Amino acid sequence: MAEAEAQAPNPCSICLEPMAPSEAQRGGSSCAHAFCRSCLEGHVRAKVESGRAANVGCLDATCAGKLDPELCRAALPGDVFERWCAALCESIFVGARRTYCPFPDCSEMMVADDDGERVTQTECQVCRRLFCAQCGVAWHAGADCAAYKHLGRVDTAREDMMVMEMAKGKSWKRCPRCQFFVEKTDGYLHITCRCGNEFCYGCGMQWASHSGCTM
Structure with a gap:
């Protein structure tokens, strides 16, 4: 009798539907609350679609715990899980200075972890090519940023002068x-x-x- 009671299904505290122990889905590492997969999926999906996926708390209103994507993964459709993870990654970069690989065939976004220092020469984490994080161009070896920008202005002025001379001739x-x-x-x-x-x-x-x- 005791064994039968131990195996008796418990209701999901959200939808109150019977839930066998094997079906209970625990979603947080900081709490012991468990829910049926349908309720857990609906909760996470609602957060993702409302733009609040960076802060998905436990379904229990009295709990301050946060849901863990890896613990919830088995209960979620692939697209919901990927969007949730993408939102979490994006939230990490909020307030951080971002830089992008200047090469058109890459354009990878990176966080400029410069600790207050002026970072110039940078290696793209994906294509492994060097570029200047300050100028946003391929690495200008042999010239600092000020010199490179001056050379750019000189080149432009030189081209303008050549056009003027051609127009006059x-x-x-x-x-x-x-x-x-x-x-x-x-x-x-x-x-x-x-x-x-x-x-x-x-x-x-x-x-x-x-x-x-x-x-």
């Missing part, structure tokens, strides 16, 4: 609306820029108010 004109360089390919002075603006290639006046001029 070929007698290109700037569109008075968008400032884009335009080259005349035939004998007409009436130019229609790519922006739609019409102007005189000779004097630069808007074509609608143009009174006529020669090159």
Whole structure:
């Protein structure tokens, strides 16, 4: 008789349905409460879908314990378990400075654990390539961040100067609306820029108010 009573099913404290000891699902490592799998799944799913998966407590309202994903795994569909784990991982990074691998074929997100120091040279944990966490580019060996940024500005200025020299040599004109360089390919002075603006290639006046001029 005593053995039969020991094996008698207990009701789930949430839905009150009979629950055999083998069906009871314990979800927390800090408490001994157990529930049926259906109630446990519904509880975790509700937390995940409401955006509160980073803090899933015991189903017992009087318990301050937290559910353990690994203990609950057997009772959860794969997608719910994965979303729960992803939310927990994301919560760890809240407030942390993040950096991303700058290589387009990787773009892995990492936490910049710099302890207040200025971290520059960084190795991507996935593709193992070096990059600068400050500049967000492939590692600029032989130049610090300030020098690299200056070189970038110098290169841009040099390119601009080369374009200006080319425009002068070929007698290109700037569109008075968008400032884009335009080259005349035939004998007409009436130019229609790519922006739609019409102007005189000779004097630069808007074509609608143009009174006529020669090159």
